[in-house]
Amino acid sequence: MIIDAHQHFWRYNPVRDTWMDAPIRRDFLPDDLAPVLAANGMDGCVAVQADQSEEETQFLLDLADKYHFVKGVVGWVDLRADNLEERLQHFAQYPKLKGFRHIVQGEADDRFLLREDFCKGVSLLAKYNFTYDILVYPHQLPAVVEFVGMFPGQRFVVDHLAKPDFKKELSHEWAEHMRAIAHHRNVYCKLSGMVTEADWQHWKQEDFDPGIEVVLTAFGSSRVMFGSDWPVCLLAAEYAQVKGILESYIAGFSHSEVGMIMGGNARTFYKL
Structure with missing residues (x-):
């Protein structure tokens, strides 16, 4: 089964969605994605939150209930809330809800992940078999290294290779931090979100090869997964x-390795 491990749906709201650039300032829903997946030989996808609200989580779950190809949902819940366990018990009734994400890249505190109240919330996720997607920028990676080491029993995945800048030579610090994170076997990485960190108009295949190489060497073929980041990717x-x-880079890999990267690992990680 070929799975897109990272994409989004939304009904565009000009007040809420100020981060969006012009080409994606419109609704993007399953009926828009279905023909794209079919044209690209994809069997299903994982819908990931774009807004930090429980309404967003329910919106995605309602879509997943109606569209079979939406195999899983990564939603949002307030991991710092006093009533978090009650909310996790509530969401545990939805089989397609696989985990949660917080938009840590938008937090001013580089060590946000290590805050006591946030870590307390993350410590409850494994009890309900929920995953956690780590969305950060490279300067936040030192905190990620500490963070993942605190929760050896929690399934984590780093979104978008932690967003290195593909417009220039990748930094040594980014690569070293990714290798340190990969040392923890409970952490996966999504090969996603690359084109929007490159020159939108003039990117080339070879711009991404060094980053893909670092991640695949560090995590191995059994802990990386393809994600399109559609429709954000349409910016570039x-x-x-x-x-x-990604297919060009792994063209020489074994059939088994390609199968894991293009769907098998997503199925394992998210229990699709």
Whole structure:
């Protein structure tokens, strides 16, 4: 089964969605994605939150209930809330809700992940078999190294390679931090979100090869997964182009390795 491990749906709201650039300032829903997945030979996807609200989580769950190809949902819940366990018990009734994400990249505190109240919340996720997606920028990676080491029983995945800047040579610090994170076997990494960290108009396949190499060498073929980041990717590339970047790199890999990267690992991690 070929799975897109990272994409989004939304009904565009100009007040809420100020981060969006012009090409994606519109609704993107399953009926928009379905023909794209079919054209690219995809069997399903994981829908990931874009807004930090429980309404967003329910919105995605309602879509997943209606569309079979939405195999799982990564939602949002306030991991710092006093009533978190009550909310986790509530969401545990939804089989397609696989985990949660917080938009840590938007937090001013580089060590936000290590806050006591946040860590207390994360410590409850494994009890309900929920995953956690780590969305950060490279300067936040030192905290990620500490964070993942605190929860050896929690399934984590780093989104978008932690967003290195593909417009220039990748930093040694980013690579070293990713290797340190990969040392923890409970952590996976999504090969996603690359084109929007490159030159949107003039990116080339070879721009991404060094980053893919670092991640695949560090995590191995059994702990990385393809994600399109559709529709955000449309700022810089069509879906087929995004998929082609990774497919070109792994063209010489074994059939088994390709199968894991393009779907098997997502199925294992998210229990699809």
